[in-house]
Amino acid sequence: METDLLMMSLCIFIPSAFALGLLFFPKGTEEYMRWWSLVGTAATFVFSMFVFIDYYAMLQRNQDNTLTPAGIRRADASTQLSARAEAAANVKARSGEPSSDDGLARYPWIGRFGIEYYLGIDGISMAMVLLTTVLFFLSMIASWGIEKHVKGYCMLFLILETGVLGTFFALDFFLFYIFWEVMLLPMYFLIGIWGGPRREYAAIKFFLYTLFGSVFILIALLAFYFTDVQDFAPKETVAAANAAVKGKGTAEIHTFDLVLLAKVGKQGMDWMHLESEAERKKFVQAIVDRREKERNPTSAADVERRLEQAFFSPTFQYVMFLFLFVGFAIKVPIFPFHTWLPDAHVEAPTPISMILAGILLKLGGYGILRIAYPICPWAAHALAYYLCILAMINIIYGAFAAMAQTDFKKLVAYSSISHMGYVLLGIAVWPESNFNNWAWGMNGAMYQMIAHGISSAGMFFCVGVIYDRAHHRNLDNFRGLNEPMPLYGGISALIFFAGLGLPGLCGFVGEFMVILSTWNFSTPDHPHAGKVLAILAALTVVITAAYILWTLQRVYLGTNPAYKDYKDITPRELVCIIPLAILAIVLGILPVLILQWMEPHVTGLVDSLVQLKM
């Protein structure tokens, strides 16, 4: 039995199983339904921890002993996803049994189209998975106040978790897409049924926006699929395909395998960079030689013909990158595709806002990191300058727009837009030299995603706490909550400071790492681009401080006789917010807790991309 397959699959489908279980609850047992769902999310969390432990053990097993400048050991290059995928293919070819400790699981699903049930974990997805399971668990606690159609709510909530986790685990593009869409529908209903007064508008807006993006992703997915990748596929795959056509030449190989597609994308970038005929000949010959050695021979003419496929042209790279980018940018959200977010947040119930800001936005960033960049590095590099500008607009625009809001939740929503801009910025600063800085940027982007997941979920929860008492969210009508609710005020201040990027709290780490990386960014056409970006990013900290402090002042400081008798935060609310507060502090003080196992693969991605330019 392949343990990692079991663990990852359980992690994905436990929530769905619990959702099915809910069907057997009779009416009137709402309290039990909530507990049942809570147990479901808790079980998922436990299983994600199992996955994490296995993953961590794998890193420990494969350490790079040469890299000990300060006594710190780093995970070996063999733990990179691509290396593991190759090793797994080898092992399977040799023994017929898949290895059960490599964090990969791969089974044919729809053989006719080469669609696989292909799951895998590395630093990037592990971080996201843990964030997801933690936040779903906490949001379930926050869902106790939902009174309407509890059964339906819990079911959709759990199905949503399956969708999200599946998306993070999937390494097959088709599977990824399925989960991506699975996620969409529960969210639509969760906003549309349990939301505020304008919930239908918000839900439809959310749905259409995301669907609009999904269409582009679907096109890209199909376009990749129609590329024949036999020159880059593992030799076992090629051999199997050739065997299937029984000696009638070489079989075409089409794939949804993200790891393989990433490899093809990088090779494509190398290919497109070659200028002279001699270099191109050499490149082709290398493929021919390798295939010869792998005993899947092909002719140079065939290879050349295949390298003339659309995939290996700049235009295709541009278009596909933009398609993927738009699809994911809507989720992040990136200006100007962001306007669904404030509406969705304002209308969604508190726990759904937490999920939305804490996790769903990260799917966009994750998609860019996992799919858009590795498969279309050529376009990513060429468009870096424009991506940076978009990111900068996000940061500044979000901050200013937040400042002008009077709805508490909308303000937090816009602050999310601003903070997610750092994620894109960190990813996009592909420099011309000194790649350390890009490594900082990428790691910073990942860290910012985690930190924002914690701080924004916390912020939305804080808004929810006061909304439950005051039944409005108008910033101008609050004031003076610190006196009746000192504990709530203190925790809120902490969470908001984390959002502000105060050192010692989680928000600072990612932001600082991203900003560190920006100064060094430049393109041949814009040698000072990074400097301008960095200065703007530095100036934005003022705006961020301004709107967050102003909010704190308007809500918590001062006096307001109307709210004098409010009850302080309740134990149930504390159970939900305290873990977030603790995470905000711990991750702010000891980023190494995350970086230690995340950094090898994020930096590995940087390494694999910059090699193309060296």
Place this chain on the structure above:
Amino acid sequence: MPENELQPGLLFVVATLLPIASFTILLLWGAIRWALRPYASDNATVKTIFEGLGGAVPGQAPAYVATAAIGLAFLCSFAGFCIFLAEVGEMHELKHKLDHAKLHPGHHDDHDHDKNEKAKHNEQKVDKAKDAKGEEKKKVDAAKQAPRNLQGEYNALKNRWEGAWDWARVFPKSTHDSARGSILQIGFRIDMLAAVMFVMVTFIATLIHLFSIGYMSDELQKEVEDHEVHTAHGHYHRRGRFGRFFMFLSLFCFSMLNLILADNLFQIFVSWELVGICSFLLIGFYFERTSASNAANKAFITNRIGDAGFIIGLLIFWTYFGTFNFQEIFARVRAPEADSHGAIKLGKESAGHKIVRGNLVKKYPDGSASIKVENGVGDVAFIFPRETPGHFDAPRLGREKYAYHDPAPTQYGYIPYWLLIVGGLGIFLGCVGKSAQFPLQVWLPDAMEGPTPVSALIHAATMVAAGVYLVGRCYPLFTVEVLLTIAYVGAITLFVAASIAVVMTDIKKVLAYSTVSQLGYMMLALGVGGWTAGLLHLLTHAFFKALLFLGSGSVIYGCHHQQDMLKMGGLYPKMKITALTMLMGVLAIAGTPFFSGWYSKDEILAGAFGFFMVNKHHFLLFLLPLVTAGITTFYMFRMWFMTFTGKPRDEHVYDHAHESPWPMTVPLILLAILSVGVAWGWPPHEPSHSWLGHQLHHYSQPKTVEFGDLVDDHGHGIPVDVDFVAENRSALENHAIVGFLALGVVGIGLAFALVLYYYGVLDPEDAKEQFPGVHRFLMNKWCFDEFYSAALVRPALQIAHWCRNVDTYAIDGFLNLVGHWTVLTSAWSGRFDRGIIDGSVNLLADVSYAIGSWLRNVQTGYLRSYILFLALAAMGVWILLYAWASALGAP
């Protein structure tokens, strides 16, 4: 030093961590109390725990925890300071010998850097030829094996006072060989400046904690009445928050000590923000007051403007130097004194500790370049190897030197000179924000909304001085252009603030402006090359300004929270200890001889004068501080006279005034003693012989402003001064003149104060009426607030509204329009469906129905009529066929 021996430097680390431990305890304590309070009345168990934690009435215990923590921290720092004092001499001597050995490689036995020569050898090909020579030399050196391993001894001593830990790092493959730009560390490094600052901060903080136990005693009540907040039912009532105050104080102490402890810019930045947030929390301590919360926001946001500059500075230095560690940055930006051939010369001058500039001769595709070395001019500055690359050759004047784009630790690199300036200015902007310098000084006076002990600790003695401290710390990073900016900013600030202090009537506001002004003096001193003078003033100022603030706190406490001097007067008999101790503070700040302020201020003025003598067109840099010395005396005595002498202006205040209890007076007395004597030295009449100043000067002053310190074999001083040779010489020579000049000005200031406010010969009201415009201008604080409101705040809000409107009207408007169109189109297509498609189908149906019903008439049932129809039909078909055939057949 054996590996397992504890470093004495850790004493300072412990001192830093004690307050955070106290903070954590108080935080958890308070949080649990808060959490239990609502349930204490329902549940007996909860009630027991709640009562055990102090119950509904705040107790004094939190104060004891916090005071004990900071008191212990003081003991640790003091012990550390004593040990350091014992070792610093030896350390300094060893360093001296090492430097000497480097300057004269032939004369001395200990050549330290040949061990790893071969391994680290990493120089460029251009220098290959010279290297051969170097190899020979090395052999010669090796032959004269060192009897003493000076470097080893020095390192062992040095390592007792520093340490570092990784905080975050990345490992890209491209940098396997080096750690450049891939580690963020936290660490500590104790030098004389840090040690002295530690003792000062912990000592003052301890006293202020003690003072606060008395001053904040109102907060011990279950219900506190806030006289400043009015509600519909009279004054506002709230719970006392005694513990919270001490919790914030502890957090502040940690952040401040961490700032001093730091051996790198990153850690300083972290602490920088943390002290900022503590300041925010404490200014807003009375958060029910709108003025307090506004002031807190203003303080933090203004500071963040500075921090934005700080970040830019950080980015530049990080990008080019790949490290935040001070020692490493300095090693990169300033030339070493010697290379493998002895002292480095640029022409005839020593290049040691200089920023060496040059012009790009050729740039290679990978970004590296050949740079022609110039003396004092050129577009780029050299980045020196931060680890000595074994044998190495320094840049020589007029020669070309190869520099890498991305230098590894042992390589040369280059940085555009303008970026060095921008980076320096960026860091300085951070200091401008934190130290409330022009043009960001606006937040500090408003910050007086916080409780007075906070003003004393944070907004006078320690945090606001952090900006000065950082300038002192980063001194070698600053180019002359940056230093000149610093000097001018300081000069403008000290004058502007002093001029406003003259008209303020709120006792704390006077002190606040005086703080801004004194910080300006420190900045000025640093800017004109008086490193020791500036930092000595930081230390003396900390004592006497803490004293003055605590004194004002005592007055305010005694007068039942009356801060307006127009309501005071004649308080001397009521509070003698307060009055006398404050007088000590006033005398100290005025620069009365033999009071601590005199030693430092005299040095500053001498430095400024020296600078002026050399650079005559910068006369303002001397004139402004000189004049302001008089103004300072004037407004400080004005304050003292208005408060303690003359007739009581408000009988009510006077009648209820009383001296403060011992926890408040004891700190006053201790601080008064130190305000007088902290800078003493022997002989006491020589300001330049201050013991404290000597310690700073001798052991901590950066080499960039030192001169005549190194003596060569023939007994001649080697000028290793870099930036301020002539200035400092002139300052030394003209010290006495400046001293008398300053005394004269102080005398004039005192005379004015006596005439106006003590003897009442002239009425200040007359002066006010004589110059109403000037008075109003000063009362409005030079209209900075109005200007910022119009130039920054309102535009920012306007932009924010535009952004919101873009979202609402442009983007969503467009989307809604698209949605609307879609609905409209679907409506049309609905109509099309129903009208045209369905319509035509229906029409067809109708028609066929009509035809059908018409045809029904045909179905008569008579055979003959059917035959008739059949015949007609057949005929019709035939006719049609015929017509078709003939049409085809037609020509």
